[in-house]
Amino acid sequence: MVSGGVSKFAKARPDATFQKIVKESFDYAMNDVPKLKHSMIDGSVVSYFSDHFTRQLMAGIMATDYLGLCPKPNKRIEGGGATGGLCFQAGWEAVASGRMNVCAAFGFETMSHVPTWKGNEFIALASDVNFDYPVGGFYSGYYAMMVNRHMHEFGTTVEQLAMVSVKNHMNAYGNPYAQKRRKLTIADVRNSAMVAYPLTLLDICVMSDGAATCILADEETAFKLTDHPVKITGVGTGTDMMRMADRPHGEVILAPNEKKSDYRNLKYPGVHSFRAGRSAGLQAYKMAGITDPLKQIDFVELHDAYTSSEIQTYEDLALCKYGDGGKFVEAGYPFMPQIDYGMKLPMKGTLPVNPSGGLIACGHPVGATGLMQAVFAFWQIQGSIKKHYGNGELQLKKADRGLIHSHAGTGTYVTVSIMERGW
Amino acid sequence: MAKKNPAKAPAESKKVEELMTGTTVFNIPLPADLKTLKGMSPIVIKQPYHIDYIHSYGQDSPFFAGLSNGKLLGTKCGKCDYTYATPRLACTQCGRETKWVEIPQTGRVHTFTTCYFGGEEFLKETPFHLVLVEFDGVDTLFLSRLIGPAGPEDIRIGMKVKAKFRRNSQLKPTDVYFVPAE
Numbered sequence A: 001m002v003s004g005g006v007s008k009f010a011k012a013r014p015d016a017t018f019q020k021i022v023k024e025s026f027d028y029a030m031n032d033v034p035k036l037k038h039s040m041i042d043g044s045v046v047s048y049f050s051d052h053f054t055r056q057l058m059a060g061i062m063a064t065d066y067l068g069l070c071p072k073p074n075k076r077i078e079g080g081g082a083t084g085g086l087c088f089q090a091g092w093e094a095v096a097s098g099r100m101n102v103c104a105a106f107g108f109e110t111m112s113h114v115p116t117w118k119g120n121e122f123i124a125l126a127s128d129v130n131f132d133y134p135v136g137g138f139y140s141g142y143y144a145m146m147v148n149r150h151m152h153e154f155g156t157t158v159e160q161l162a163m164v165s166v167k168n169h170m171n172a173y174g175n176p177y178a179q180k181r182r183k184l185t186i187a188d189v190r191n192s193a194m195v196a197y198p199l200t201l202l203d204i205c206v207m208s209d210g211a212a213t214c215i216l217a218d219e220e221t222a223f224k225l226t227d228h229p230v231k232i233t234g235v236g237t238g239t240d241m242m243r244m245a246d247r248p249h250g251e252v253i254l255a256p257n258e259k260k261s262d263y264r265n266l267k268y269p270g271v272h273s274f275r276a277g278r279s280a281g282l283q284a285y286k287m288a289g290i291t292d293p294l295k296q297i298d299f300v301e302l303h304d305a306y307t308s309s310e311i312q313t314y315e316d317l318a319l320c321k322y323g324d325g326g327k328f329v330e331a332g333y334p335f336m337p338q339i340d341y342g343m344k345l346p347m348k349g350t351l352p353v354n355p356s357g358g359l360i361a362c363g364h365p366v367g368a369t370g371l372m373q374a375v376f377a378f379w380q381i382q383g384s385i386k387k388h389y390g391n392g393e394l395q396l397k398k399a400d401r402g403l404i405h406s407h408a409g410t411g412t413y414v415t416v417s418i419m420e421r422g423w
Numbered sequence B: 001m002a003k004k005n006p007a008k009a010p011a012e013s014k015k016v017e018e019l020m021t022g023t024t025v026f027n028i029p030l031p032a033d034l035k036t037l038k039g040m041s042p043i044v045i046k047q048p049y050h051i052d053y054i055h056s057y058g059q060d061s062p063f064f065a066g067l068s069n070g071k072l073l074g075t076k077c078g079k080c081d082y083t084y085a086t087p088r089l090a091c092t093q094c095g096r097e098t099k100w101v102e103i104p105q106t107g108r109v110h111t112f113t114t115c116y117f118g119g120e121e122f123l124k125e126t127p128f129h130l131v132l133v134e135f136d137g138v139d140t141l142f143l144s145r146l147i148g149p150a151g152p153e154d155i156r157i158g159m160k161v162k163a164k165f166r167r168n169s170q171l172k173p174t175d176v177y178f179v180p181a182e
């Protein structure tokens, strides 16, 4: 990866159509590597989740032609909430296969075009419309059922969920791209409106308008364009059944740092864990040579559409054992060491999770989200946070290796990519 | 359009609700100087969209016929013995075609939630409870509504529940719902 750009995520961007918002992120990425000429781009991949939000089929080619990338190769990538992560990996595939030397991967969503509850209805159409949607289709409800089972199985608490919200909102304070920058307490999170028990308004991400672009290149070209390229050393993609009710209750897929005896009585994945996340993580770890992720990764940008899914994802990514996700946040591991969160933590953070503020605070314009994570991780590894955020508050001292994680509908598609300092 | 229940509206929204109704406009003024156009406010219009689909339940149709006759029909693999509470005609374990079987009408709450908000279509029904029901001898779960408990504090995982059916079926999965059985 040689460059990236993000439009500031906002609740609504009536001033621009989706093409122009994509162009903003694309121009930012192009301007960041002046040696990259438009003519050097061999092709592109584009992602957006829902045709319903734009009421426009083939919006992908319209973004592509606006960027002046015709008649070069392009295709649309879609996979629910993981759309952006899948697009990032499709861009990587285009370069890794040798088909392209330089590939632009961009994505967007304009969710403000319908009222919030209509938007929730559209998103719920990404559940089985014969058996699930008509029962009361609502994604927050689906995730709430998952976390209730997680709490039952492992003793996870609502306060532990709230800590994730406090952390990510506070991190976003230093990120000018974020939509919600707020200093919160655990009580604020618990006292906000109940949406789907036990998840409150502040446990859940918001809808956004936004776009993001990543420019990917082969190693030789990358070093011609920049002295500080970031290498993609591992990719993994997992899947699971759309209907949560159909998921198996079998045995845990073990990470290299786990034993069968760790999980004697646990039925897996059931509805408490994301098997796709575990599958994606293990593929990416194997490819990148990671055997002890807690020690070998410097930071993580993961898909925290819900505070509960952040906790579940710690476990899927084997940052801790299944069942220990709540304790993992309580102990302080995923916090930034340099930030005051207004609460007492037992230790300084060692593996910051969502230093950017995550989806909860940055916003979640679906087709852009996974690419946004890649851009924030790219800047973190380059050490260029100060240049791009206008302040260095969120720059980690050691950020040589990061993990990005994108996730769709109750864990149906999950992507994990490992990014490392390439110079 | 979305009607927020004022009793449950988020505390932070101290503002008038935006409406999807408005004035019809047939013309708007344009300045003579084209150089000023980039400073113009965006034009936002309402675009209605409505479709009636001709939707078939296909091979899953017997399930809905079962509901209208007071029966819960699932499927079972003859080879793996794997039983599906929500029917699927192909076994996910071995790929063989499954057969239709009747599944029990009593089960337990595997997990639950209470929705205070929802997609627009269901907003008027809030608050409602969603449950995933587990049955003895059945390998997968079943998503349904739980009717009866006042709030989430009256529901617990493991609680016994039994199926009830609408008398006038709508050929929707909501033709069956569950009620506490203890």
Ligand SMILES: [Zn+2]
Pocket: B077, B078, B079, B080, B081, B082, B091, B092, B093, B094, B095, B096
């Ligand atoms: Zn079978």
